[in-house]
Amino acid sequence: MLGNGKALVAERPFRSPHHTISDAGLIGGGHIPRPGEVSLAHNGVLFLDELTEFKKHVLEVLRQPIEDQIVTIARAASTITYPANFMLAASMNPCPCGFLGDTKHECTCKQNQIQKYMSKISGPLLDRIDIHMEVPAVPHRDLRQETGSESSEDIRKRVIASRKIQTKRFEKTKIYSNSQMTSRMIKKYCKTDDEASILLETAIDRLGLSARAYNRVLKVARTIADLEGEKDVRTCHVSEAIQYRGLDRKRFA
Numbered sequence: 409m410l411g412n413g414k415a416l417v418a419e420r421p422f423r424s425p426h427h428t429i430s431d432a433g434l435i436g437g438g439h440i441p442r443p444g445e446v447s448l449a450h451n452g453v454l455f456l457d458e459l460t461e462f463k464k465h466v467l468e469v470l471r472q473p474i475e476d477q478i479v480t481i482a483r484a485a486s487t488i489t490y491p492a493n494f495m496l497a498a499s500m501n502p503c504p505c506g507f508l509g510d511t512k513h514e515c516t517c518k519q520n521q522i523q524k525y526m527s528k529i530s531g532p533l534l535d536r537i538d539i540h541m542e543v544p545a546v547p548h549r550d551l552r553q554e555t556g557s558e559s560s561e562d563i564r565k566r567v568i569a570s571r572k573i574q575t576k577r578f579e580k581t582k583i584y585s586n587s588q589m590t591s592r593m594i595k596k597y598c599k600t601d602d603e604a605s606i607l608l609e610t611a612i613d614r615l616g617l618s619a620r621a622y623n624r625v626l627k628v629a630r631t632i633a634d635l636e637g638e639k640d641v642r643t644c645h646v647s648e649a650i651q652y653r654g655l656d657r658k659r660f661a
Contacts, residue, residue, distance in 0.1 A: 409448070421452035423494075427461035431469045441481045441488050446473045449494040459500040460528045467533055470496070474536045496537065500529075510545055529655070535620045538587070538628055540654040570634040586631045591623065598626040604643040611650045621656070625649045 410417065425434065425445045436444035446454060456462060473479050473492040480489045502508040503522045508515045517525075534540070574585050577597065583589065589597065600608065612622055626641070629649040633641050 421449050422455065423449040423452070424455040424457060427456075427458050429462070429466065431463075431466045434466055435469045435473065436479055436481050436490055439483075441483060441486075443490045444479070446470070446492040446494060447479060447490040450491045451493060452495070454494045454496050456496070456498040459498040460525055462528075464528050464530070467528070468530065471532055471536060498537070502542070509542070512545065526655075531618075534655055535618050535624070538624045539652040540656065541652060542654045566635050569637065570631065573634045573637075586627050586634070589627060589630075594623055594626050598630045598641050600626075600629075600641050600646060601643070604641065604646045607643060608646050608650070611653075615653065615656045617653070617656060621653070625653065628652060 423445050434444050436442060436447055477493040478489055479492045503515055503517045504525050505516045507513040578584055629641050629645040632645045632648055
């Protein structure tokens with residue numbers, strides 16, 4: 409994987425395997441164990457385009473490396489462990505025809521087809537994905553217009569400032585970001601007031617979220633507060649974090 413004359417990988421990897429990949433290709437394996445895509449994406453990004461086109465059993469093997477950030481492959485002669493600390497990014501259509509919720513095109517899918525399509529992504533896997541965002545189609549006229557949105561440079565500055573806050577917060581620990589917080593750290597750094605706690609409990613009940621998803625909502629809320637330079641996690645931060653669980657809302661709608 410190294411370039412000519414290079415002894416170390418100096419750039420973060422970006423891996424985008426095709427949806428026909430096998431579970432061994434994704435996780436690693438073979439007669440002579442080799443690292444899979446999750447390990448080749450270590451300290452970088454693993455992008456899965458057309459997520460629902462991947463075989464369901466292939467997606468399910470992602471659960472353990474997302475949680476443990478390592479992959480252990482056991483063979484008769486030996487056992488080997490590969491690192492797998494990656495950022496998972498994935499995309500998918502809202503339904504088989506791709507027009508569910510589109511104001512310009514009518515969806516031709518039946519309800520059972522949509523349910524079967526969505527069921528390819530299991531609840532336990534969704535639990536491990538922090539943010540689910542629905543991106544509507546952009547009208548052609550908006551593509552040509554220049555809007556007064558925040559520039560990438562300004563967003564970059566806010567992200568760097570947030571990173572500095574997290575670096576200082578965890579300077580005496582072995583972690584460096586909110587996503588790596590343990591349950592004890594979540595209780596310490598993600599304290600919420602009564603109003604925010606009631607809002608979160610209501611969302612958990614209505615969406616049927618697990619304890620794992622509950623912790624991930626709090627981590628996202630903590631990051632939103634950091635991006636705004638806020639010391640405390642407030643109700644608006646929790647509310648925004650809950651909105652980023654779009655696929656959970658669809659499953660329990």
